[in-house]
Amino acid sequence: MSDFWGELGKAIGKTQLTLDAARKEAERLASEAGRGVNEVLGQVQQVVTGEAPAEPVNVAALPEHQRVAYAGALYAMANADGALDKDELLLIVDLLDLEGLSPASRQVVLGYVLAPPTLTDTLAAFRAADTTLCYALLLNLVEVAWANDLLDPLQDQLLLQAQQALGVGDEQYRAIWRFIREMRSIRLRGQNDHVAAQATKTAAAGLAAVGVPIAIVYVSGSVIGLSAAGITSGLAALGLGLGMVPGIGVAVLLGTGVFLGVRALLDAANQDLVRGQLRQRAQVVLTYLNEMLVLIDTQIAALNQSGRSSVQLHERRRALAQIIARRQSMAESLH
Incomplete structure (x- = not known):
């Protein structure tokens, strides 16, 4: 399953990104950062061409x-x-x-x-x-x-x-902030998927320019925050597949927008297989969320019995219930 998504991501990426564009951006960023152009180009070229894929961060x-x-x-x-x-x-x-x-x-x-x-x-x-x-x-x-x-x-x-x-240096810390700011800006502006892909590539190149591995994009909640199709195009633009992306929330999103966006590339058997895998993972996250809700309810009940209450716990419960409802709706879309 992991190899399947990885190859799919590379295939999509090759249609959306040219190495020449990545090279020009890397040269500019490397110059600004005072780093060797060849060093930055090497990392970007390896990621874009898929010759030496970035090793994903898998928490x-x-x-x-x-x-x-x-x-x-x-x-x-x-x-x-x-x-x-x-x-x-x-x-x-x-x-x-x-x-x-x-x-x-x-x-x-x-x-x-x-x-x-x-x-x-x-x-x-x-x-x-x-x-x-x-x-x-x-x-x-x-x-x-x-x-x-x-x-x-x-x-x-x-x-x-x-x-x-x-042990993160100031320059690298600032680059991480810039990456997050750019990704949040894309989401808030509601950019289309092509723009999201290009902006993801540019933001990630800024990380590479100061020595921050592009592989950390795999764990970025800012990428998760893009539209479902934006996740596909954004990661693919970097030559990164979807197979090792952590976070069950991503898996659920893949079951809605991304799945619908790429299913034309899959034969019927693979469509059923992917949908089944995502349905199973969606249920896992719902189980996990409901266990958290039980813990909160148990704590609230214990406080009530002792004549106490907690506004924070009630607010937390309300937020969690809303998240569960949203995840349940997304899971149902997989059927």
Whole structure:
């Protein structure tokens, strides 16, 4: 299944991107950054041509303690402003994949919806982590901080703390911010898929110009935030397939817009296979979301019995219920 989506992404990408255009953009960015043009061109050319595909960042393949810490870091950043709102929860749900976790670790991650950990504790798991993973985590943390279009001063401080703890340089940190800003701008302006593809390529080239691996685009919630077809065209424009894109939210989106957009390229047997796979994964995320809802309901009931209440918990429950309704509707479209 992974190979299928990877080859499909490359095929689409070859029809939407010319190496010459990528070369010119890379030259400009490399010049601005004061880096060697050949170094930047090498990375962009490899990605665009597919000769040496970027190794995707796959959070689900990390050691279990890092998977738990990664999830905890996202919840910690979201909760830094004192609340977990709908936009933050939705992004975290899109970014996380709990499949393969042990029951104990799964419960820990689910419990973060009630009591997120501190960011410092979670970052400790990445002190000796691969550089690409550190870039990916920082990218996701910035995205979560901006999920509700407001950056709380405490979140800003925590991002600087994360930058230092993860060993990310100032130039690279600024490039990550620029990438997120450009991708959010595309989504807010409602650009068509061709424009989204070209802008994704340009934004990713800006990462490469300062040494940030393009592979971190695979975990970008900003890419998830594009239209379903925009995800396909945007990743394909970089020569990146869809097979290893993490986040169950992406899988659900693939079952609606993207699937409808590319099914003409598939024979009937493959259409049924893909739809079945996506239907199964959609059910997985709904199970995960409903487990979170049960935890919140249990906590609310316990507080009620003791004569107490929590406005924050009720708001969190309302947001989660809305997310479940949206995911349920998307899942039903796969039938």
